[in-house]
Amino acid sequence: MKQVKEYIAQNQERFLEELFELLRIPSISAQSDHKPDMIRCAEWLRQSLLAAGADRAEVMPTAGNPVVYGEKIIDRSKPTVLVYGHYDVMPVDPVDEWKSDPFEPVIKDNRIWCRGADDDKGQSFMHVKAFEAMVRTGTLPCNVKFMLEGEEEIGSASLYKWCEENRQMLSSDIILVSDTSLIGWDTPSITCGLRGLTYMQVEVTGPNKDLHSGLYGGAVANPANVLAKLIAGLTDEKGRITIPGFYDGVRELSAEERTDFNKAPFDLERYKQALDIDEIEGEEGYTTIERTGVRPSLDVNGIWGGYTGEGTKTIIPGKASAKISMRLVPGQDWVRIGELFKAHIEKIAPKSVKVKVETLHGGAPYVTPSDLPAYQAAVRAMETTFGKKPLPYYSGGSIPIISAFERILGVKSILMGFGLDCDAIHSPNESYGLDNFFRGIETLPYFYRYFSDNK
């Protein structure tokens, strides 16, 4: 593996220049005016795969944003790794909280600052460059396929159908993904569990127009007050979610499992300090690691209604809305949870308003078994470059498509991410460590080697 390491060292500067080109494309999937940027980004990646050594690379259309597919087949009798990543990024608002242009990468404090620097352009691009390094040094030990989608941040809507239509082309032995974080730079980890997600939107409509709050105040239901009551009622004073049936199927950990689970290092004071909060808050009777790893949650992601400008306006808003999402754990079906949520809101809403409840997107929870050979290969690869055995980690996040891969393609995934919590993905001032980027490129070829040897 010496040649690979040297190749990476010799090409560091070019790798960064290329990544910066990719980062400059504002590929925000949630906002339809960025549609041309999605196409541009996909085409850029197609060329990048060809330049890295792919035999074939295509921008494949879907009903939404295209999927970039690429492959290099060296020998059909050898195993095949299917790399998954996404080139779409989150919106950048509130824009005024960014310390530099969200789409002009800058290097500062040994980090790359830009939307997508980590999630997931930075992490996906590590795979392209690791692939290039193996191809150019003649060390690629197996077949490689890439699928890079443009809708992960909005629920991967088109990828499900695309996978179903391309089952044959996507045949593989393992799916390899870098879209997660390490517990810490000194505590490498591999994500073995992901929470599922059900993302809802609730719209409460009262009077047919904004009303004068003096002339009508006290006599007519205010949709914003009603929405607040509906949201407040979704959790109780113990931090439990009150939707009937919500916890059906959720398994409680055994005492032994809990002990193991809480072995991951966690420093509450540093956690609070990093977030600038005086107290944490969550479901009674669980630790923070359990609350995000194995317990479901419910969060308002956005809320709006009435006058939100400067000064005052004395109105009863005609409408108020909220985006509310729930993280799910094994045993919970995301579609069913959406139905329960909708039925519950419709039941508890007063007759003085109309409510509209819709599911925007979602996905099932996922678990990687620790006895999977590919998981063992990933453990060895990280142990080699980090000098420490990585811990299994149960992330609170969701990559809804991962459980679908198993269902549609019949293939398990390895979630070997190199991000850190401080990368502030989804927030203003996202960043990715230069060390993380290059350590990732260096680690991946070891995975290919150990995985192929094992097969």
Place this chain on the structure above:
Amino acid sequence: MKQVKEYIAQNQERFLEELFELLRIPSISAQSDHKPDMIRCAEWLRQSLLAAGADRAEVMPTAGNPVVYGEKIIDRSKPTVLVYGHYDVMPVDPVDEWKSDPFEPVIKDNRIWCRGADDDKGQSFMHVKAFEAMVRTGTLPCNVKFMLEGEEEIGSASLYKWCEENRQMLSSDIILVSDTSLIGWDTPSITCGLRGLTYMQVEVTGPNKDLHSGLYGGAVANPANVLAKLIAGLTDEKGRITIPGFYDGVRELSAEERTDFNKAPFDLERYKQALDIDEIEGEEGYTTIERTGVRPSLDVNGIWGGYTGEGTKTIIPGKASAKISMRLVPGQDWVRIGELFKAHIEKIAPKSVKVKVETLHGGAPYVTPSDLPAYQAAVRAMETTFGKKPLPYYSGGSIPIISAFERILGVKSILMGFGLDCDAIHSPNESYGLDNFFRGIETLPYFYRYFSDNK
């Protein structure tokens, strides 16, 4: 009074053209970028008062928007009417709900459609034209003073001090105001009660940035969820406000008063139909007329936090905010209510967030006694032009400055407004009936006559 009526008839078209010029000035006091429009509007009114026959008219600076003062003194031994009105208007958002340009008046269905058509440019301008008609026909029976302010919609902040500094200049026997509505075109009324107002803003801050709702969901307090709980807790299931001390000093009506009070015509089915709602909602044990007339209320006027754009964004917002106002009745002190609100929110907020609570503006409730000679003059004037004796009306709205006039200037006010509920003041598509506008101009000179005769 025949000459006055003829003069109005002969000048109808010009009166409207002038009003349209006034309406075209987008004098939104809540938005600081409209500052130049405020100045322009004040200067326009100054010239309009001089043209109507004032001896003197000035644009008088304040710390905020200027006050337009004008007067015509015919004889110091005669009584003096002080006309109050405001030239500032409410913001126009949501702009896309307007059927025509908010600042380009159009006449349709015998109504003037424009922001400010009623509140309060249309109603204030009736006074200028009624004054002109009396001056030009030699029938003005007393002295007249005008004060037209530019901050009513944002709490009249500068007018309090301006009144204190100009007490002598403003000496008068009665203050006459048209900034309220009739119960209906067939049910004329004079507003005898106004609710007070305390307008608050609450900001809930959690983590120091937006967080990924997967990685942190369930473990960290979500400011939007907390805000919803805080708001939900401000009212109970009987529609009562739960802030300790809130109802102290609020007097319950006697059985007899309630009977009288509920004599005003009210058609619940028409009310619901006009607002497009299936059920009304309010404090248990009170009628709709009581709920808006003599009971306090609490409304969210605006709420915002997190991602409110198209699609989805999986974040825990770092902040969430709401504008919340309370309408008050006699016995409640608006400053004290603001303090109680702040103390209550600070007490019930969990330690997992920080809250900032501020009073944006407010004003005291007001009542006009029905045995006041000026009130009797107003009743006779309206009876003359409407052919029906007007009812006393307790409006749910607030004109905070009215109670301050009594405190600072020692003078009572008559609230003789000519608007209708359907005028949609403060909403998109505000309008004012042409009949209302001209009936107002016709009625006001009768008030001057009867009031001067009585004195």
